Amino acid sequence: MYKLLSLTLIFFALYGLRDASSSEHPVLTMATTTSTDNTGLLDYLVTRFRSDTGIELRWVAVGTGKALMLGRNCDVDVLMVHDPEAEEEFMKRGFGFERKPFMYNEFVLIGPRNDPAGIRGMSVNEAMKAIAKWGAIFVSRGDESGTHKREMSLWRAAGLSVPGREPWYIETGQGMRNTIQIAEELGAYTLADRGTYVQYEADNHGNPPLVVLVDGGSTLRNQYSVIVVNPRRCKDVQLGLALRFMRWLLSSDTQRLIAGYKILGNQLFIPNAREGE
């Protein structure tokens, strides 16, 4: 009996060790944000990518800040994030080799159906002011992510200071999907990217407790870019694979794929790669 147990243990242990070495396909490691991952787009794209190029894409979904850190630490080969300000800083400081925007969607303000602060249909600025005035619970990402930074800029644009210590302002420090979940539990408002929201909607069979109340259109554009980590800083970066991924994302076929990604009949992302750059 002891023997059987030890053998089983050793079997799985060796099996686990085997995983450290690369698989049959070359592996590209990517850091992306939780919101991107939450939409399921990557699961949708990864099989196509493998059959088109033979490369296996593996990604970790973390906050934007952490994704950029992983890029700085050379722990990943490529980044897919949506925080243009931070990205530009990243490139300026020489951490990235190349950066290409490739798709976008919008942020939306979501909240409970009964809309206690009555922001439905308002402009973004009016809505923020109303929420602050009403003292309605607002849940923030609070994690320096792209979404979080955009949210903070919205407060400022409305002429308000970032709520911070207000009792109705909750900072979760977590990913988008988790934050939506918390907002749902609290019956609160929050800023979400449309992609994650639609996924949330689908998970609730099209009838979620939180609904879109303010659609800012182009004022709340959420731009996604892909960044290849700088091989001069990071010797082990798979430059070739990363560039192929970038080019694949920007190719018209893939751009069409992205446009075709729908949940509940809604298109989640609008491809906007500028060819030839």
Add this chain to the structure above:
Amino acid sequence: MKQTVLYKIVHLRHSYRTGFSLEIPHLTISKSSSLGIVGPNGSGKSTLLRLLAFLQKADSGKIYFDGSWREWGDPGCRLKVTLLCQEPYLLRRSVFNNVSYGLKVRGEKRNLTGRVHNAMRLVGISPEKFSHRRWFELSRGEAQRVALASRLVIDPQVLLLDEPTANIDRKSSLMIRKAIEKVRESFHTTVVITSHDPVWLHDIADEILRMHDGRIAGSGTDNIIEGPWVPDHDGLWTKVLPDGQKIRAMKPPLERAPGVLSSTNIMISTRKPVEISAQNVLSGVVRQIIPVADSERMQLEVHVGGVPFSCSVTRYAVRALDLLPGKEVWVIFKASSVQWQ
């Protein structure tokens, strides 16, 4: 038969932090002999056995064993001497694996199962029924027998047994004794046994030593009379027995010193002597009559005021006085017969 000396102990001393100390100036044990050691708890029997088993290093003194004077750590010794402790202790394994341990450790794999089974049968434990039993699935007596078997199986030159039958059921006690006798007979194993029970010991041992307070206090037939002693008016000292009777002796070196009274210095009478020079005339009851092998004499155990006295009488006297257990007798001895160490 020539008696070869197996053990020689010279000036052996060992103390514990509790204050107890063992002190044996001289002791010889002959090969193939059977030595019994009697004594109360705390008299040092177990310590002596542990030192003979080379499980502990004595504070000072020398031990000669099997042909040479031994230094501590001498590897050969522990392989030839084995000790069975008072409380049965088994390793956390099956009976079979307990008994075979000594053989495995010596790398003696040849006919392992056969030898183990033989040892088990020797102590009356059926190999078929008991081999697979686990260490906690045995009665106390069975456990002690298994422990004994594990020591017998390695054919030791010396078998040391510390109260092997204390608190053990009768059947086990009997089987243990039979096993000891068998190995003595077949292998001429040297045996040293300690016990509380002098009767049992008499049957199995050639010679009996008595220990008291870390020292050898005469042979087994001596009586030890503990203190405290109180000075009497006539220069003698008195020890009061539980029933009020008094034992009288010469001045002891210390108030609490134990006196040694040889059993041959005691006389027995069935009638109270009237005028007699001996200062000790005590009333008691015969408890046991123990024949002594190859001798005209018999050991009488008489309880005086609840305290056992060992008295030596001839068989003739036993018959003549019609001595039987339960008979009231008078125990007589001189004050000077109580000797001090």
Add this chain to the structure above:
Amino acid sequence: MGYIGEGILKALKLLLSGDPETYSAILTTLKVSSLSISTSLIMGIPPGFVLGYYDFPGRKQLRAFVDTLLALPTVVVGLFVYALISKRGPLGNLGLLFTIPGIAVAQTILILPIVVSLTATAVSQLDMRFKDTVLTLGAGKRKVALSAIFESRYGVGAAAISAYSRAISEVGASMMIGGNIKWHTRTITTAIALETGKGDFGMGIALGIVLLLFAFIVNWVVQLLKRKKV
């Protein structure tokens, strides 16, 4: 009751239908935990034995130190290991980040104190007469030590079970070091964290039930071992 009932139903569905994501998480957990328990037992039993069996100056303090390590928070370990195996860290070129062996490293650090401490306890609780018994049966110093480990095997086994339980229920370090990559480093616990964070309590509970089943099986194996004639 709604969540839990829903969860149980979903769990049955996932397990019986052979849902690939669920089974991938289970397999990953098996791989990681097997690796970490094997390593920690090999690395931890000898020092645990030494700590419990021999007496040496500073033993008490060393023991106390190991016992404080028992309370290592998992996220702290995760952080520390990340700093070690990140490409920027000293062990960066081993390529352990986001891999199963990487998670195993973190888990091993976490459970090593359990193995050392509980082994030391098991060995130190050996009856004094054990040593006398094996010595008088002829065991030499080395054999005495080996027999002592065998004699305390139930205590050591308990240490192993305790360590294993900690390993399979660990989330923080596994998340940080493994990255929760689907099909590759997503364990049962990180999957639960993901699913419950998404609001999919049904799936979370389903996986939680699987984890409990795991624990029951481990315990059952222990009982089997105990009953086996040794």
